[in-house]
Amino acid sequence: MVPQTDNGNEMPPATLPVLSPGALFRRRFLRHRLAVVSAIVVALFYLVVAFADFLAYSDPTASNSQRALVPPQPIHFFDDGRFAPHVHGLERTRNPETYGLEYVADEAQTIPVVFFARGYEYRLLGLIPADRHLLGTEGAPAETSLFLLGADEQGRDLFSRIALAIRTSLLIGLAAVAVSIAAGIFFGTISGFYGGMVDLFIQRAIEILRSIPTIPLWMGLAAAIPPTWGITLVYFTVTLIIALVGWTQLARELRGRIMSLRGEDFVVAAELSGAGPGRIMFVHLLPQTTSHIIATTTLAIPAMIASETALGFLGLGLRPPAISLGVLLSTAQSLQNVALYSWMLIPAIPTAIVIIAFNFLGDGLRDAADPGG
Amino acid sequence: MRAGKSRSLGNFILYRTSISVVTIFAASVISFIIIQLPPGDFVSSYVAQLSQTGAIGSTESIEQLRRDYGLDQPMVVRYLRWAAGAIRGDFGMSLQWNREVSGLIGEYMGLTLMLAVLGLLLAWGLALPIGLYNAMYRGSMGDYAFSAFGMIGIAVPNFLLALFALFIGFRYFNADLGAIHSPRYVDAPWSVGRFFDALWHMLVPALILALAIMSRLVRVLRANLLDEMSRPYVVTARAKGMRELTLVLKYPLRLALNPFVSTIGLTLPTLISGSIIVSMVLNIPTLGPLLLQALQGQDMFLASAILLILSTLAVVGTLLSDLLLSWIDPRIRLES
Numbered sequence: 109m110v111p112q113t114d115n116g117n118e119m120p121p122a123t124l125p126v127l128s129p130g131a132l133f134r135r136r137f138l139r140h141r142l143a144v145v146s147a148i149v150v151a152l153f154y155l156v157v158a159f160a161d162f163l164a165y166s167d168p169t170a171s172n173s174q175r176a177l178v179p180p181q182p183i184h185f186f187d188d189g190r191f192a193p194h195v196h197g198l199e200r201t202r203n204p205e206t207y208g209l210e211y212v213a214d215e216a217q218t219i220p221v222v223f224f225a226r227g228y229e230y231r232l233l234g235l236i237p238a239d240r241h242l243l244g245t246e247g248a249p250a251e252t253s254l255f256l257l258g259a260d261e262q263g264r265d266l267f268s269r270i271a272l273a274i275r276t277s278l279l280i281g282l283a284a285v286a287v288s289i290a291a292g293i294f295f296g297t298i299s300g301f302y303g304g305m306v307d308l309f310i311q312r313a314i315e316i317l318r319s320i321p322t323i324p325l326w327m328g329l330a331a332a333i334p335p336t337w338g339i340t341l342v343y344f345t346v347t348l349i350i351a352l353v354g355w356t357q358l359a360r361e362l363r364g365r366i367m368s369l370r371g372e373d374f375v376v377a378a379e380l381s382g383a384g385p386g387r388i389m390f391v392h393l394l395p396q397t398t399s400h401i402i403a404t405t406t407l408a409i410p411a412m413i414a415s416e417t418a419l420g421f422l423g424l425g426l427r428p429p430a431i432s433l434g435v436l437l438s439t440a441q442s443l444q445n446v447a448l449y450s451w452m453l454i455p456a457i458p459t460a461i462v463i464i465a466f467n468f469l470g471d472g473l474r475d476a477a478d479p480g481g
Numbered sequence: 482m483r484a485g486k487s488r489s490l491g492n493f494i495l496y497r498t499s500i501s502v503v504t505i506f507a508a509s510v511i512s513f514i515i516i517q518l519p520p521g522d523f524v525s526s527y528v529a530q531l532s533q534t535g536a537i538g539s540t541e542s543i544e545q546l547r548r549d550y551g552l553d554q555p556m557v558v559r560y561l562r563w564a565a566g567a568i569r570g571d572f573g574m575s576l577q578w579n580r581e582v583s584g585l586i587g588e589y590m591g592l593t594l595m596l597a598v599l600g601l602l603l604a605w606g607l608a609l610p611i612g613l614y615n616a617m618y619r620g621s622m623g624d625y626a627f628s629a630f631g632m633i634g635i636a637v638p639n640f641l642l643a644l645f646a647l648f649i650g651f652r653y654f655n656a657d658l659g660a661i662h663s664p665r666y667v668d669a670p671w672s673v674g675r676f677f678d679a680l681w682h683m684l685v686p687a688l689i690l691a692l693a694i695m696s697r698l699v700r701v702l703r704a705n706l707l708d709e710m711s712r713p714y715v716v717t718a719r720a721k722g723m724r725e726l727t728l729v730l731k732y733p734l735r736l737a738l739n740p741f742v743s744t745i746g747l748t749l750p751t752l753i754s755g756s757i758i759v760s761m762v763l764n765i766p767t768l769g770p771l772l773l774q775a776l777q778g779q780d781m782f783l784a785s786a787i788l789l790i791l792s793t794l795a796v797v798g799t800l801l802s803d804l805l806l807s808w809i810d811p812r813i814r815l816e817s
Contacts, residue, residue: 332518
């Protein structure tokens with residue numbers, strides 16, 4: 109072991125290599141292979157968030173009754189032995205026996221699928237006007253011809269909608285976490301620092317909040333959102349509702365950390381130097397808990413994403429025309445959809461993957477932050 | 482362990498009970514306020530319904546309706562009236578169903594409890610052998626398989642699991658997981674046969690519900706057992722030639738069992754939340770779908786009553802588990 113002082117202020121003998129707490133943290137984290145892979149997966153998801161419109165090839169709001177419930181469409185990579193990705197044109201027919209709508213591929217009509225094609229207009233990163241998309245079609249608009257993962261009941265391309273839904277749901281997760289960190293840090297720190305009545309009051313409040321089952325509580329709150337509110341306001345409210353319970357976990361953990369750090373020498377030193385309680389709490393104590401905050405946050409984000417999805421699924425959170433993973437999944441609520449149009453369940457796959465990846469990443473970070481526990 | 486004031490069991494019970502009463506009171510206020518939040522009330526949505534069908538009520542009859550339901554009173558008065566009724570078990574009338582809320586809830590309560598209790602029992606019943614196996618055969622293929630499976634069980638939210646199960650059941654087994662009564666029992670009154678039939682059909686939903694809780698328990702049990710199993714007393718017993726399984730069951734397991742009791746408190750709200758959402762996905766007639774309908778139809782008395790009852794269930798369950806634990810393990814009383 110490398111000799112180290114408790115507060116890291118004194119330099120150990122220069123002959124020994126010394127790793128900073130940060131370097132130790134990184135080293136422990138990188139040893140956790142599953143967590144590293146998960147970190148990459150999470151990073152990829154946030155790339156999707158940043159470039160959702162670029163990845164989507166069809167206007168996610170353009171409904172087209174002629175293309176309702178198109179099943180996922182195969183891409184053909186070769187045409188006469190030559191590499192030329194294409195899809196076939198779609199012919200809409202009615203099944204003479206069941207009278208159900210069916211789509212038949214028109215082999216004669218090939219629609220080339222190309223990279224960096226022009227499509228609907230959007231703003232890259234919300235700023236730069238653009239109309240290039242990663243994929244697209246030539247000769248016919250993508251909105252009527254390309255359905256990699258099928259179309260919903262309004263003929264909107266599911267692939268493009270999933271890309272945008274990931275953006276919404278992951279951003280809501282981040283926003284809700286930001287709100288709950290702010291609340292968790294504030295209440296956790298003052299609760300741990302002052303102790304006594306303040307602590308008793310905050311801890312009882314947290315206990316009460318936590319003993320109410322969350323799903324019914326969220327349902328009640330979400331149902332209270334007036335149907336007349338605009339998308340932005342609903343976004344904001346859903347974020348707050350999800351954060352309402354989320355902050356308690358961080359507040360509890362921080363309280364414990366702050367309490368144990370409270371008696372350290374550096375706190376006494378700061379007090380003697382005339383630092384006020386605010387300065388001691390937020391300048392001296394809080395930075396000591398950074399790795400904890402990061403780990404708890406990472407574990408909180410998937411819970412937030414899951415909550416948004418669950419509420420949207422029940423039709424209580426975000427509502428159409430908003431596009432989120434929960435909204436997309438709410439169509440899978442009827443058994444008929446699950447059975448006949450199974451591709452409507454596809455949004456559940458990225459939801460599950462991102463939630464699992466975040467959990468593994470959070471576990472790895474927590475182990476790295478707190479190797480003992 | 483922090484040194485605290487020593488407390489007698491009696492004082493501890495008093496303290497925990499009073500906290501629970503305060504919590505239930507807070508939950509009742511929250512449930513009541515939440516339901517009153519949306520603009521308009523049941524009468525206005527009822528009137529909207531009436532005018533859609535062409536039967537427009539006069540202003541006086543609308544006002545009469547409001548007075549009958551006490552909607553013209555200030556919020557505090559309405560809360561006090563409602564709370565006074567709730568204590569006596571009278572939650573008012575469900576406006577959607579035109580029935581007594583208490584009777585309606587009573588009807589759905591059985592299946593709600595059945596699902597939650599079955600979920601808890603499955604979680605415990607499976608966590609014990611799996612945790613034991615994982616600790617005794619640490620590093621084996623089985624240990625890795627269960628651990629990996631468990632991590633996914635913790636991570637994937639149970640409504641997604643329910644959705645996947647619903648799809649698989651429908652696609653490959655042609656079974657509707659939400660149908661918890663066999664055809665011959667659907668309209669039959671409750672009987673022993675109907676009870677076991679429902680229990681049988683609840684197994685898959687309860688498993689979905691149990692998975693996350695089970696995986697957490699397995700994790701804690703495995704870690705606790707491993708801690709215990711390297712202790713000198715275990716080595717001594719082994720050196721004396723005691724059979725491994727007998728040894729583990731007799732000593733370390735007992736010490737490692739605490740989390741089973743101590744986590745009930747945290748588990749119950751999760752369990753109730755989970756049973757609500759799982760039964761909504763699978764469409765099992767528990768309080769979950771009833772709550773969703775009530776919220777959508779602004780059926781305030783029904784919705785507040787369900788919210789209050791679910792919270793009370795969780796709080797009372799937590800209280801019981803705390804008392805049980807303090808009786809088993811007196812150290813708990815010293816904390817907090």
